[in-house]
Amino acid sequence: MPRVVTAPSSGVIRTLPAGPATHGPLGGSVTTTPSFYDQVGGASAVGDVVDLFYVRVLDDADLKPYFAGVDMPRLKRHMVVLLCSVLGGPEPYEGRDLAEAHRGMGITHQHYAKVGEILLSVMREAGVSEEIQRHVVLTLDKVESSIVAEPIETAD
């Protein structure tokens, strides 16, 4: 499984794909598991997920105001590449880091959870496996503190 490393304060996501080895130690080919990115169908499948994701986000009366005046084609491009890299794809993310991109928006935990649930439901509908959904849930948990403007409650 790709390991996702987040720098807690900056919200920068770096994905270190576990990168299935294509050759055994002696050079012979071995059976490999495709990356999550390949399993979901690559960038074009991720693009379809992201398109539907933003349709649903903008359809939600609570979420829509956050996106007033936003350059949506640019946002979609950045989201596609980010999601691809989280899944172990080759495209390097070139958007702003997440903390910087969401600073000053006053995003609440509740709205964050709603956006995450929309992303997951679109992925489920697209037939994405439970293993990949779990990976996305873990990633969403890791980046939440960079995006939400209020302290996150921890169970301790």
Ligand code: HEM
């Ligand atoms: C769930 C996890 C989230 C991820 C992975 C994510 C990802 C992104 C990315 C990649 C960008 C583009 C950054 C850039 O401009 O380079 C962005 C921008 C933006 N996000 Fe998010 N986001 C998330 C949650 C949210 C939530 C919960 C809201 C509001 C409810 C939100 C509202 C926005 C807005 C309005 C922008 C545009 C900012 C601008 O262009 O000035 N995001 N997000």
